[in-house]
Amino acid sequence: MTELKRYRIHYLIDGKPASLTLSAFEQPDMEQAELEILLHHVREPRAAIDAPWEIPVRPSEESRMSELGVSDIRIEEDSNH
DSSP states (O other): OOOOEEEEEEEEEEEEEEEEEEESOOOOOHHHHHHHHHHHHOHHHHHHOTTTOOOSSOOHHHHHHHTTTTTEEEEEOOOOO
């Protein structure tokens, strides 16, 4: 049977350490971690992913992460629950 686990996403936002916890059956990949960070920090979320027909110079999610000053994302299983 699959077990629901907790994962901690650690990152820097404008050089300051931050983290959030996510419950999932499998460890989230970097794209999922980035979306969770955006949802956590953006007050009025807009579309964060480009439509398939768009050909942006820079992907929207990358631009939004840069605007927020997010860097050094790490994902680990949270064993403290």
